Amino acid sequence: MRHVPVLLQEVLEALNLEAGKNIIDCTLGDAGHAEKILELTSPDGKLLGIDADAEAILRTKQFLYKFDERVVFARDNFENLRNIVKENKFDNVDGILMDYGWSSPQFEERGRGFSFLKTDEPLDMRYDTYLKCMHEAVSPPLTPDGRPIYGPCSAAELIDHKDVEGLSEMFRKYGEENLSKEIAEAIVEKRQAFPIETVGDLVDVILDVYRKKLKIPTESGQAEQRIPWVGGLHPATKVFQALRIAVNDELGVIERVLPQAIEVLKSGGRLAVITFHSIEDSIVKHYFKSQNNKTIKIITKKPVICSEEEREQNPRARSAKLRVIEKI
Ligand SMILES: C[S@@+](CC[C@H](N)C(=O)[O-])C[C@H]1O[C@@H](n2cnc3c(N)ncnc32)[C@H](O)[C@@H]1O
Incomplete structure (x- = not known):
């Protein structure tokens, strides 16, 4: 089943999309948001789609092939945003989206052990299958207390x-x-x-x-x-x-990516962040507050939450909070 993007309309509006805009989707997932972003930035806006999960990148190609060279894929952790942007020469960034957590296929189909109902699955939970393969293919060097020294x-x-x-x-x-x-x-x-x-x-x-x-x-x-x-x-x-x-050090990666996102945005560019957990939202809220009227302007004084209709149709949207800023 394809992942249903949360707060889709709200995200599209927040990013002020129009023809020719260049957007980074840091959490490509099943490309639900990305596909609509590419439609609204036609005919020549570009999208840099990042995901840690190699299977997600492969799968999104079926949804995004029609946009051809307008899409650049990067299988990487978004905490490396500054380098990813540099390596791909993705300049003039008008907008960035982050939609944290797991996608439905990861939860339901990929045998990653995210769901406590899938009792036969290995207890893995890493988004990053490439590292998983690496762990299985070679014995990684270990720390003194026996942990692999690279990767989660x-x-x-x-x-x-x-x-x-x-x-x-x-x-x-x-x-x-x-x-x-x-x-x-x-x-x-x-x-x-x-x-x-x-x-x-x-x-x-x-x-x-x-x-x-x-x-x-x-x-x-x-x-x-x-x-x-x-x-x-x-x-x-x-x-x-x-x-x-x-x-996945989910709180650490959020702390590390936010300053990089603001750095790579152009002046007037927008950053939209969706969280599903109160600790995540609090990190985002405090960082935005600390930068308000210095490097950014807060657009959403209060987080945007889903409509009654979306809440009914998509249970995952119930805990979603969207915060948006604009770079000064
Ligand atoms: C909620 S899904 C995104 C769904 C997407 N917006 C859509 O509409 O289909 C989150 C995605 O972020 C990816 N992800 C989570 N943490 C990541 C990280 N630190 N770096 C890169 N990707 C990450 C997951 O692998 C997952 O595919």
């Missing part, structure tokens, strides 16, 4: 290397998980018996912790299978979110 660790490696305190902090900080300490302790105990390598291995540990806490019998019978939903959420929701953020 997979979620399974993180789970395997962090101690109780490290795991607990990660679940609390990035997932606001109430049982972070109990889950961290259960993971460390479990991994002494066998490695936690699949989504199902981790989900079982989390479910056991919640069943114990909620005093759901685990000995035999039906109750053993029951999922103890917490406030409408699957008990693994927050731990999986925390792991994804940690594996």
Whole structure:
């Protein structure tokens, strides 16, 4: 299924698109936003499309082939924005879009372990398949505590290397998980018996912790299978979110890319950023505030959120927040 772009109309308006404008999409994904941007900048506006995921880049070519040489692809981490722009000689940048997080095909189809419902998948969660292939093809050099020294660790490696305190902090900080300490302790105990390598291995540990806490019998019978939903959420929701953020250093890359985005924009150019998590939004909001009336002008005093209609049609849009600035 193709990813449905969130806040599409709002993004297109925010970027002030017209013929001949040059736009960078830092999170190409399934090219939903990119395709519309290219239509509105016809006939000669260019788009630099960046994604860390090699499969995403390959897949978007089927949607964007019709724009031919107007599109430049870069499989890279957007935290390298300054260099990507330089290497591709992509000057005169009128607009930049960032739409953080995962795309639907990554979540549903690529076996990356992003979804706690896909219990057979390996616990990976990296956006970057190229690095994944590298890890599998050669044994990477390791740090003294056994971590590969290049590229991010997979979620399974993180789970395997962090101690109780490290795991607990990660679940609390990035997932606001109430049982972070109990889950961290259960993971460390479990991994002494066998490695936690699949989504199902981790989900079982989390479910056991919640069943114990909620005093759901685990000995035999039906109750053993029951999922103890917490406030409408699957008990693994927050731990999986925390792991994804940690594996991809999602907060760090946002902090590092924002100044570069402003640097590469031309005067009067627009930057539109969509976040899905309160910590991400807070990083963006504070950075924009710190630069307001110095290098930029804030266009959206409050974040733009989705309409009732979009909320109904696309559950993912419910937590989306769009902030827009213009370079002075
Ligand atoms: C929400 S999707 C973008 C969807 C896109 N706007 C569309 O309409 O189809 C986010 C994309 O950003 C990519 N991504 C996430 N973090 C990244 C990073 N640090 N560098 C480059 N790409 C990244 C993911 O691989 C994913 O494809």
